[in-house]
Amino acid sequence: xxxxxxxxxxxxxxxxxxxxxxxxxxxxxxxxxxxxxxxxxxxxxxxxxxxxxxxxxxxxxxxxxxxxxxxxxxxxxxxxxxxxxxxxxxxxxxxxxxxxxxxxxxxxxxxxxxxxxxxxxxxxxxxxxxxxxxxxxxxxxxxxxxxxxxxxxxxxxxxxxxxxxxxxxxxxxxxxxxxxxxxxxxxxxxxxxxxxxxxxxxxxxxxxxxxxxxxxxxxxxxxxxxxxxxxxxxxxxxxxxxxxxxxxxxxxxxxxxxxxxxxxxxxxxxxxxxxxxxxxxxxxxxx
Ligand code: SIN
Numbered sequence: 300x301x302x303x304x305x306x307x308x309x310x311x312x313x314x315x316x317x318x319x320x321x322x323x324x325x326x327x328x329x330x331x332x333x334x335x336x337x338x339x340x341x342x343x344x345x346x347x348x349x350x351x352x353x354x355x356x357x358x359x360x361x362x363x364x365x366x367x368x369x370x371x372x373x374x375x376x377x378x379x380x381x382x383x384x385x386x387x388x389x390x391x392x393x394x395x396x397x398x399x400x401x402x403x404x405x406x407x408x409x410x411x412x413x414x415x416x417x418x419x420x421x422x423x424x425x426x427x428x429x430x431x432x433x434x435x436x437x438x439x440x441x442x443x444x445x446x447x448x449x450x451x452x453x454x455x456x457x458x459x460x461x462x463x464x465x466x467x468x469x470x471x472x473x474x475x476x477x478x479x480x481x482x483x484x485x486x487x488x489x490x491x492x493x494x495x496x497x498x499x500x501x502x503x504x505x506x507x508x509x510x511x512x513x514x515x516x517x518x519x520x521x522x523x524x525x526x527x528x529x530x531x532x533x534x535x536x537x538x539x540x541x542x543x544x545x546x547x548x549x550x551x552x553x554x555x556x557x558x559x560x561x562x563x564x565x566x567x568x569x570x571x572x573x574x575x576x577x578x579x580x581x582x583x584x585x586x
Contacts (some may be wrong), residue, residue, distance in 0.1 A: 301330055305338065308542035310438040310559060312338035319343060319551055320352045328359055335414070336501045339559050340436045340542060342552035348418060350576070353551075354378050357416045357578035364405060364412055364579040367463075367483050368394065373576060382563070383574040385421075392574070396471045398563035401437065401536050402511030403556045404579050407463035409490050412556045413582035419550040423571035431567035434552075435536075435543045436559045439505035442535040443495060446506065450534075453527060454494045459507070462514040463487035469511070472565070491517045492585045494531070498557050499583050506535050507585065509560045535560065546575075556582065 302315040314334060317327065335341045348356070350373055357363055363378045371394040373379040381393025405412040423431040446454075464487065467476060479487075494516070496507040508531045516524040543564075544552060554561055567573060 301327065303334060303338075306542050309441045309540055310339040310436060311542035311544070312341050314341050314343050317343055319346050319356050320348050323356075323359070332360075335553050335555060336498070336558075339438055339440070340544070340552065340554045342544065342550055344547060345549045346418070346551040347549065348551065350376050350379055353416070353418055353576065354578060357580065360413070360416075360580050362581035364581055366579065367486050371397075378578050380577045380579065381574070382577060383421075383572075384567075384569055385572050385574055386569075393576075396476075396565075398434070398561065399471060399565055400466065400469060400509075400511035401435075401532075401560050401562045402466065402509045403439075403507070403560045404577075405556065405582075406492070406507070406509065407461040407466065407487060407490060407512045410584050411461075411492070411582050413580040414553055414555045415580065416578045417552045417554070418576050419546045419548055419552075419574075420576060421572045421574035422546045422548050423567035423573050425567075425571075430545045430547065431564075431571065432573045433543050433545050433564045433566075435541050435562045435564065436554060437536045437540045437561070438542075438559055439496075439507065439535065440498075440503045440558055441540040442537070443504045443506040445537075445540075446534065450527075450530065454531070457494050457519070458491040458517040459494050459528070460489050460491055460514045460517050461512045462489045463512065464489070465514045466512040489514065496557055496585045498555075499586075503558065505557050506531065507557070508532060508535060510536075536562075557585075 304313040365377045366380045383393040
């Protein structure tokens, strides 16, 4: 029997009474999808999933993306993007610096991702037992709803340029990333998407710009465009739109890449280990 416990923030809910390693019946699965669309982020505690079960549950939602950084995926599972600071035999097991800037997964593709399913395998803790490496989620619907009327008028019908390269090469504490291969570059040309997206399932309006990958407002060059983009980015992550998830090993969390954007908090380092794995759902063209 499914129970739901909203987080108390403007988004996010825990779903209780579901074991995701089992083959879920359609009624339970559709209930989870409805709750996800309603709460934008949902999570399940105490899950015990093999990589194959993580992928199998994700496939119930549809096609999965194969990340452009194949070297960051779990060996044998190109569908599982690994986010971790762990290094084995001198080689990082995944992306060590993913998600430090606010972003929505794969927003830089012509068809961005519908959502991501993130599983916590190892979570770092401080000396007092407090979990580190939280993830913040900001509701893009709450951000859209709170936009001043004058700003809504300015962005009406406009698009923004989403750029994988500008996000990939951003300055990070971990130092510069490897240069993208010509093949990776070819897979990630800059794209334009509406600044205000409509969620394909529930029709909610979402503000679709982010700090990580939104390079500029299309057709609005110079200071005017820069000022508008800065205003939208600052607005979209105001504290009242945010739920901050404190991880426990075994947490399995779904975020919707249209309804929310997210950011990882890098407040830990080795020997404290963090190991998370993500599947990323194929989406539909924004409108
Ligand atoms: C991501 O953006 O996929 C990573 C988020 C996190 O590590 O908390």
